[in-house]
Amino acid sequence: MTTMTISKELLDELLSGVENADDLLGDKGLMKELKVRLMERMLGAELTAHLGYEPHGEPARQQSNRRNGATRKVLKGNDGAVPIDIPRDRDGSFEPELIRKGQTRIDGMDDKIIGLYAAGLSTRDIRAHLEEVYGLQVSADLISRATDAVLEEVSDWQNRALEPIYPIVFLDALRVKIRDAESRQVKNKAVYVALGVTPEGEREVLGLWIANTEGAKFWLSVMNNLRNRGVEDILIAVVDGLKGFPDAINAVFPETTVQTCIVHLVRHSLNFCGWKDRKNVAKDLKRIYQATDDVEAEKALADFEAEWGRKYPSIAPSWRRAWQEVIPFFAFPPAVRKIIYTTNAIESLNRVIRKTTKTRGSFPTDDAATKLIYLAIRNFEKAGRCVREWPLSDASIACR
Incomplete structure (x- = not known):
């Protein structure tokens, strides 16, 4: 692009009638x-x-236009x-x-509208903001058309090709209030999110899906979606304690190690105890998942039960029921285990999504929720994608 220089004489002529800021920048x-x-x-x-x-010239004789x-x-x-x-x-x-x-x-007015929408503002709030800041009176239909352009981007993103191998994939579901298309009632629908970590240690949201409820059957369809988009293998899948979840994963990726999300398990455990004991209970639970191996972990669980079993009899059995999905990560080096049990990646993603959606009481359609959650995910990935202290050189990540 050629740099254009405006002469001083021309500027003086243009500014000759300007006496104040309003003469220059006003309406x-x-x-x-x-x-x-x-x-x-x-x-x-x-x-x-x-x-x-x-202009003011003559067109060719035979030209009618x-x-x-x-x-x-x-x-x-x-x-x-x-x-x-x-x-x-x-x-x-x-x-x-x-x-x-x-x-x-x-x-770039469309970008401004989308930015306001991504911040969680409702259509009414966006209209009020544009009128107050820019003096623009825009219709709700115009705002919808501007934000609907995001759906094409969502479709491309949702169907893009994925990496053949992900060492770790976090799978989780959140609840969002959405008006049901058939009953017209507002329901707590499940928003499924898959967050992968690439072999290079970069976080990548693999997709989002909305369904009426969370269930292993729908997770099976998510697994098939990942397979169809090019995923050949997942080393570790970190999941909550949903019944049938491991079977749904292994039906599509039979070699994948299924690991129960430690954060979910700890939170579930803390629901059983009083507020004054929570700090000490959490500290003793940490000894279980930070043990050097599964043998030491089982001993730490026994010690926990001896200490707290009489006061909170439901906690230790809940860990034993999930034990086969708790202990797999002990086969990996401490650096890998830390990434799994801290689950900072999926927790920070969920926090971004919840912060964005909490300003909206409910969404009128699945598409409305999809647009906003996708924009939240886009902002999440812009904030930084690298996993801290990723053990890139570790042989257990490079191959099974």
Whole structure:
């Protein structure tokens, strides 16, 4: 792009009538008028190129298509409402590139709307913000059309090809209030999220899916989706304690080690104890999952039961019921175990999603929820994708 220099004389001439900031930057100021005039000049140049003759000139004798005045169009932009005279031709074949047919917004207004939507603002809040800040009165339909453009991006993202191998994949489901299309009642629907860690140690959200309830049958369809998009193997799948979940994973990825999410298990355990004991109970539970091996872990569980079993008899049995999915990660080095049991990656993702969705009481449709959650995921991945202290050189990650 060529750098353009405006002469001092021209600037002096332009600013000769400017006496205050409003004369320069106001709704009827020089900057807005200059912007309109430059755009109209460029549109005129486009029409000249289209017709092949200059304004006030004569077209070729055999040419029937000519200039045909202009149509006033009011665009919405950073400066508020911007009236532009769009030149026309007689046969209607002129399609300007600067302002396309059907275009109603300029200056990245769509990006502003999407940014506000991603921050969790409702359609009503976005309308109020645009009117207060930019003096624009926009319809709810316009905002919906702008945010609906995200759905095409979501579709491409949801169907993109994935890596053939993921050393670790965290699988979780959150609850979001969405109005059901058939009953028109607001329901707590399950939002399924899969977060993978690549062999290079980068976090990657593999997809999101919405269903009426969380169940192993739907997780099976998620596994098939990952397989169809190119995933050949998952070394470790970290899951909650949902019944049938391990079978759903191993039906598609039979070699995958299924590991119960330690954070889920600890939280479930703390639900059984009083507030004053929570800190000490959590400290003693940590001795179980930070043990050097499964033998030491089982001894730590026995010690925990001896200490707390009489007061909180439900905690130790809940760990024993899930024991076969608790102990697999002891086969891996401490650096890998730490990534699994801290689950910082999936926890931080869930925190971003909850923070974004909590401002909305409920969503009118699945698509509305999908748009907002996808934008939250996009912001999450922009914040940094590398897993700290990723054991890249460890042979247990490179191969089974």
